[in-house]
Amino acid sequence: AQKITQTQPGMFVQEKEAVTLDCTYDTSDQSYGLFWYKQPSSGEMIFLIYQGSYDEQNATEGRYSLNFQKARKSANLVISASQLGDSAMYFCAMSDQGAQKLVFGQGTRLTINP
Amino acid sequence: DGGITQSPKYLFRKEGQNVTLSCEQNLNHDAMYWYRQDPGQGLRLIYYSQIVNDFQKGDIAEGYSVSREKKESFPLTVTSAQKNPTAFYLCASSISGQSEQFFGPGTRLTVL
Numbered sequence: 001a002q003k004i005t006q007t008q009p010g011m012f013v014q015e016k017e018a019v020t021l022d023c024t025y026d027t028s029d030q031s032y033g034l035f036w037y038k039q040p041s042s043g044e045m046i047f048l049i050y051q052g053s054y055d056e057q058n059a060t061e062g063r064y065s066l067n068f069q070k071a072r073k074s075a076n077l078v079i080s081a082s083q084l085g086d087s088a089m090y091f092c093a094m095s096d097q098g099a100q101k102l103v104f105g106q107g108t109r110l111t112i113n114p
Numbered sequence: 115d116g117g118i119t120q121s122p123k124y125l126f127r128k129e130g131q132n133v134t135l136s137c138e139q140n141l142n143h144d145a146m147y148w149y150r151q152d153p154g155q156g157l158r159l160i161y162y163s164q165i166v167n168d169f170q171k172g173d174i175a176e177g178y179s180v181s182r183e184k185k186e187s188f189p190l191t192v193t194s195a196q197k198n199p200t201a202f203y204l205c206a207s208s209i210s211g212q213s214e215q216f217f218g219p220g221t222r223l224t225v226l
Contacts, residue, residue, distance in 0.1 A: 037217075043222075044218070046217075093157075100213075102159070
């Protein structure tokens with residue numbers, strides 16, 4: 001069975017600093033996908049970034065990058081130059097080999113201080 | 115605008131009543147999903163459907179039922195058999211075979 005672990009329940013960061021949110025995963029599949037979603041206080045889930053297990057380059061989307069270390073089974077999210085609007089819950093997720101389902105971690109609450 | 119709509123945003127139910135949560139998408143996605151989120155927790159999969167007239171149980175299907183009569187619609191019924199139905203419910207959809215899921219705004223269900 002697949003499992004996602006996010007060990008940081010909460011993170012506090014000063015505005016404009018970079019922040020790394022940790023995510024480790026466990027799977028026996030060879031092909032899988034890794035995702036990060038942002039959930040503001042309003043509740044909707046916003047897709048941020050995707051990394052395929054066969055992708056050799058780390059994914060980047062604007063200020064977001066995914067630090068993918070396959071051998072260590074980690075997929076950390078890096079947010080550069082944090083902004084007040086980045087304050088939210090962040091969830092790491094992975095898809096199974098059939099790309100049918102997502103398994104989510106418990107989330108990390110990120111708070112950006114001015 | 116393409117997207118996913120869920121209604122209502124807030125729902126209150128008395129114990130022992132069934133209630134149906136609506137989820138509609140106009141993204142032409144084949145796959146649709148229902149998740150439950152409890153306070154401070156991640157999302158857990160209730161049911162999912164890859165094509166019309168077919169659906170599979172997720173990790174916590176007990177006390178829930180779904181139907182998929184149309185591609186655009188995937189309603190979730192929370193039955194009286196669900197022991198702790200108070201939660202935030204999120205619907206999602208995706209292109210079949212691609213795992214990126216797009217989410218609706220959610221329905222917050224409270225059992226009184």
